[in-house]
Amino acid sequence: MGIEFRNVTKSFGDTKVVDSLSLEIRDGEFVVLLGPSGCGKTTTLRMLAGLESVTSGDITVNRERINDVPTQHRDLAMVFQSYALYPHMTIAENIGYPLRVRKVNQVERAERVQRVAAMLEIESLLERKPRQLSGGERQRVALARAIVREPRAYLMDEPLSNLDARLRVQMRGELKRLQHQLGTTTIYVTHDQAEAMTLASRVAVMKKGRLQQFETPLNIYNHPANRFVAEFVGSPSMNFIDGEISAGTFVSEALRMAVNTEVAGQVTMGIRPEHIEVLTSPQDGAIAASVYVTELMGNETFVFLTVGPHRLIARAPADFRAEVESKVWLRLTSEKVHYFDCKTEEILTQRRSDAT
């Protein structure tokens, strides 16, 4: 089921929480709204659910304008960050609630609750009350309640953020699998870029109520539209150095490097940690740096470096060893370097779309 936001704005008083947002979500897509807290992503979701009014613009579902349709008639299911399970009802009653209010008869209701519970492996919990459940179990119940009535779309508001790290990764996988299985359009809000990258078919990055970029995770990662997207997506974060390009050379304090780009003038250079190679012996064209500290992650090592006043992070193999303050040399993969406008922070390098 297709969903479209057309120039949607939401203001609280004088502040625009969402600012002329336009998004077109195709049927069956898994779209993640990604951004830091206060970027308007949750408000966007709540407008779609009908829990917030739209100040201006249109929201359509299957080309039908739903701005003025009350929440209960939109036929969308929502999973809340707090799960919002009804504390006075058993798990079976919780899951069956959407069917009960739709006057589905008791026999069919029980059958459907049973089927969904089996799918999410929570059959043994059906007679319990929400407070007797662990976080992960509650999460499953909340999902079951959303799935049981086969809605037109799922809306998820940071559903995994209350789980511990291990469970989060596990549920993330299950969510993706579930969505694949059901094939229902899903809109998922998170501030966790890892969730966005792993789950989404397309990611919409938002900042201060404005859409920054709406593309596949791979394109977002490899071809960020601006410095904000580049910085927000990826962990550890992209490195940025302010400098000037003239005559094929990038110059900044304590750093000179030959570049192959048509961009010139004052720029911000951005490079991801995995595109910096750390060498322990000098090499032609390599940049001299010193090791600030190294962090062994097990499968790789993060090397924190200083180049004059600049601080950089590089990814090195797990067996990389270097003493603190020891001298190293850096080689940057030049075709992976991004250049951003110093003031507008927009990307300057030519954009190419990777085949997806």
Added chain:
Amino acid sequence: MFAIAPVYWMLTISLKTEVEQFATPPPWFVFTPTLAHYYDAFITRGFGQYLLTSAIVAVISTAGALVIGTLAAYALARFELPFRLNRRLSLWILSTRMFPAIVTAVPLFLMMRDLRLLNTRVALILIYTAFNLPFVVWMMRGFFADLPRDLEEAALVDGDSRLGALLRVVLPLVAPGLAATAVFCLIVSWNEFLFALVLTQTEAAMTLPVGIAGRVTQYEIKWGVMSAAASVAIVPILVFALALQKYLVRGLSMGAVKG
């Protein structure tokens, strides 16, 4: 001690013969119990009738105040009204509780006379409902405000109407608060004296407090009958409060700590 002593005194008076009631020193614990006053009050005199009137008036006015007050409180707690009306309306509702009740006694008497409702239960029900409303609104508004919005929003997204969400999700969760509020309203209505005195003079419409007070006459004070009737008057409230005790404690401390 100060709370229990008058009740004990009243109970023992109601069971003593008139001679023992006025003996000096009073027989504190040992006396010959008699149910004569109870017989006198409820069989010979019309206290049964008063009791029934009191019960009808108290129950209906409490129910009325709860229904209307709960809906109003929910609206005030959840809907954003223009011109900061939420706050203004709430304060205005509270202010109606602030003036002394006696101020309204005469206007209400005239109103009820014109409406031909003097000496009827309807008059008392209307007035008690109105007087309990601000209390219900304020209590329930607080309970609703403490409830996370997520639950109602979930109910709406799940396809329920506002009223459905209120009945199926919100009210069961504030049941303890509702119970506590109900007990208070019931006590207020049950014990109300002023309006009952002003508005009802006939046996048929008289409530228990007025009936009891009526035994203080020019010629004699029927201590035995009054005590007997008052002792009986305590019972329904006591039973109701005990039945709801489980909820009462939770209701009174609701919102005190986040749970």
